[in-house]
Amino acid sequence: MAELKIFNSLTRQKEIFTPLTPGYIGMYVCGPTVYSDVHLGNCRTFISFDIIYRYLKYLGFKVRYVRNITDAGHLEGDRDEGDDKFSKKARLEQLEPMEIVQRYTLGFHKVMELFNNLPPTIEPTATGHISEQIEMIKHILSNGYAYIVDGTVYFDVEKYNKEKPYGILTNRKLEDLLEGTRELGGQDEKKGRLDFALWIKAKPEHLMQWPSPWGMGFPGWHIECSAMSGKYLGKEFDIHGGGMDLAATHHTNEIAQSQACFHVSPARYWIHTNMLTVNGARMSKSAGNGFLPGELFTGNHKLLEKAYSPMTVRFFMLQTHYRSTLDFSNEALQAAEKGLKRLWEAYEILDQIKLDTTEDNPNIIDPILDDKCKNLVAGFDEAMNDDFNTARVLANMFELVPIINSIKGGQIAPGSLRKDTLELMQKQLRIYLPGIFGLRDEKSNDSGILDGVIELLIQIRKDARNRKDFATSDKIRNELLIQGIALKDEKNGGTTWSLL
RNA sequence: GGUCCUGUGGCCGAGUGGCUAGGCAGAGCUCUGCAAAAGCUCGUACAGCGGUUCGAAUCCGCUCGGGACCUCCA
Known part of the structure; x- marks a missing residue:
């Protein structure tokens, strides 16, 4: 150790x-x-x-x-x-x-x-x-x-x-x-x-x-x-x-x-x-500049432009070292919200990659990339051992994000990474994100019915697109967006959706 | 007044004496019916002035600015 x-x-x-x-x-x-x-x-x-x-x-x-x-x-x-x-x-x-x-x-x-x-x-x-x-x-x-x-x-x-x-x-x-x-x-x-x-x-x-x-x-x-x-x-x-x-x-x-x-x-x-600050001044009960968690989650506060979820706030705090002051602002929270979404989606993509049982092909493996990934993952513990530097762990994770997305998007050829490297990435991200960092998925879980409905709409939209009926396909996408559901057309012809 | 901390690119924020994180925003490109997402590329920042050093955002000094604690508060 x-x-x-x-x-x-x-x-x-x-x-x-x-x-x-x-x-x-x-x-x-x-x-x-x-x-x-x-x-x-x-x-x-x-x-x-x-x-x-x-x-x-x-x-x-x-x-x-x-x-x-x-x-x-x-x-x-x-x-x-x-x-x-x-x-x-x-x-x-x-x-x-x-x-x-x-x-x-x-x-x-x-x-x-x-x-x-x-x-x-x-x-x-x-x-x-x-x-x-x-x-x-x-x-x-x-x-x-x-x-x-x-x-x-x-x-x-x-x-x-x-x-x-x-x-x-x-x-x-x-x-x-x-x-x-x-x-x-x-x-x-x-x-x-x-x-x-x-x-x-x-x-x-x-x-x-x-x-x-x-x-x-x-x-x-x-x-x-x-x-x-x-x-x-x-x-x-x-x-x-x-x-x-x-x-x-x-x-x-x-x-x-x-x-x-x-x-x-x-x-x-x-x-x-260290202290959480608002406009540079310490948040405290006596100063009356405190935010209550409930105000944050509902967005019901005069200084808040919108609501922020608990995990957004948690992630926001992880981006700063615990001994530094952290200033609370809409801009910073929105940046955290987007950053977390991107990180979490990459984590889910990685987690779903099935490791096949065939041997690594040494001709396909990209040793430089493979080493880079291993080092980035090894850096998690290293950063935490240095006085719990969560910000540095996140920086490493964000360097893995484009690699993960490229594996999915095809910019990186399958087999470029050794299987044990991929396995290590999966394991350590699982340990760190839901584990040590305590982040959890905030997408609604009881979406069983919603799943079916959206899939149906995606199917209808796909038919429309095949007919080049883009008016209909765009209407479905736009209307869903208003309801807080985003559709993404993938390269392979499929469509995925997510709650905003 | 005393004890400390701190000043990093548009914003948020890591940081080791030389290899110049990361996120968000912005620009361009690729992909795409369009969009979104994603990928690639780009801004070369460390308050100011001195000093130490072959070399400092990183060490020292001074100046200026911000903050905390010394009084209840995580």
Whole structure:
């Protein structure tokens, strides 16, 4: 197996990946906070990690993929007091907090399914792990890295920083961080401005609260990931991932918590995916420039010229490296839509080529072309091993497309490629397109009746063409086109059709 | 202010110090009753200015422009 290289945010360089236990990988990815619909920026992260997950499995690793659902404790404001997001939303909508959680969890799963993301192997919830979080906080307290103020437990960042570099993940010095922190005003019960809450005292009217050694309250945001990753993957595990926006606070605090509790940094490799942007600015909930998946699939959004399918969006994301920002535009999406169609059709053509059993004829084989194909296919793994470079894999695939089409169109003589080369191409494209890249056919499947009807029309049109009755034949083709069905006359006299 | 990232042909986007991805759009040609599709060919781009080097889009410096994080957000 060739070496897999991963860009590790912690060291800011590509490193050869070696798992803690040979053959096994523990991967934790920060999941959604289910108090509202996921937007496309969130989806990008989960699609990126879905491809990473699929590729790791392809490499033969047994992967435990943990992605949490945050359903408690995520504070609304930037101060560690006040309502959590669920209580606030619940009050607005006159619902139980768990109804909010249920609604948006289901919605999230639906969207993940539409994008053809595999489910993680474990999807733990914060509310399901309150006791684990309390246990961890107790440890951090007894280790001396936290303090209690009136029922709320804070992490002592400055004390921690005396022993371990707090800003290690984003390469920041504590002094710089302190300098950069804005005065937030209000009475602050924290000792240090960077201190964050592990456990928050609940007011009586709080809808979500649990008993703890420090009284009724709810957990801080960061502790859930530390507690759950620790529980399912161990104190130290292989990969921790999430969006880049989480690195500076959430992941920084996770590292501090794990160090303060277990004296070990939780993950050996940190993978951060970059942001999806709209007109150059980050798509985010607070900026209000987010697209919801549903708006995209229906085209019902003021910035969208048309609807785009889930696979178009997935393909669109694959064309960019996960660590680059990706800008969202109609033009780029339309380019992706056409590119995907072309690629997928070539894939289907290739897949349908039957390999006959006769021996290769060395006189017909084109060794240069044959080598080119082999190298292009070999380049798939090579590109993926280089920090999951999906864009380069696609570039190689697109170089195969004209070759595949030429085999069908006759520009390349049959037998020009060795049979084992063709077989390799079929196998690897099957592994990569529906497999690792998770693309799937979006043509309607229940077209059994449609099939018959179209075939009939094609037959009628063929008769008309044979009579040179082009008025009729063109009418059939044009009318079908209006219905979204395109006819293509092939060189051999046959006609194929496809849904637009 | 601090920590970083980034600036590639009309658009989107990979990229290794020399072999100059790929997609979309555009032009021409082939095929075709016409069309679509497909095939072939074509635009020779790397913000600017210096420097290192035999050689840099790729390394270094400066300038200008964009963005992220430092405050809830994947």
